[in-house]
């Protein structure tokens with residue numbers, strides 16, 4: 001994901017009043033984030049080519065407790081490496097999808113872009129698995145984002161109309177840990193953005209809107225094609241962009257700010273639990289394909 005970065009004012013006011021009502025009715029947020037050491041150990045498992053990373057991600061899901069019957073490798077047309085999917089079943093037919101691409105370009109270590117996102121998937125699963133949820137959570141490591149969102153495009157194309165209608169949110173992580181949590185506001189659903197900002201304030205964790213326009217894209221845009229509400233979380237800023245870290249030899253673990261990275265994980269773990277409580281009871285389905 002790339003380029004031309006603009007700060008954006010996220011106006012969450014309208015969403016917040018509605019939310020306060022919903023949250024008051026909801027039970028306390030229940031989630032159990034893993035420790036910082038686990039997050040950093042998983043982050044350090046970035047070495048290897050895309051095939052090796054796919055194997056590593058599958059192993060990390062297993063380590064996190066996503067058992068064999070809930071993990072699948074989805075073969076993707078046009079890619080040699082499959083998507084990796086871990087499902088956390090919920091009590092209703094509603095779905096939240098959490099995605100990050102695990103593939104990399106050849107320059108650098110591809111740890112910022114995007115093992116930083118992919119290696120959080122098992123830890124987010126782990127944070128949610130201990131309590132019953134209404135939503136089924138589908139955690140997806142996407143293949144070949146760098147070749148044109150190949151894995152996410154395939155995933156979205158094979159979704160049935162019913163699956164599209166049942167999906168309340170797609171949360172995409174791409175390029176984390178260069179700075180405090182950021183949201184690509186211009187390419188994220190307003191309700192989902194408002195809920196993230198509201199929750200971050202409650203938890204006293206930072207989040208800002210930073211738009212990365214023009215050249216760039218990311219897996220969430222495939223979900224937008226079928227009008228699934230999506231949000232992309234990242235950490236790019238004008239500074240980090242100017243430093244030309246992505247897709248170069250500077251994409252190394254040493255450029256990551258691990259304090260910020262762990263805060264992003266904590267916010268996202270809370271956010272996913274929060275979405276289970278705040279998703280609209282009667283979502284607007286009619287306009288979706």
Ligand SMILES: [Zn+2]
Pocket residue numbers: 001101113114145174175
């Ligand atoms: Zn990326």
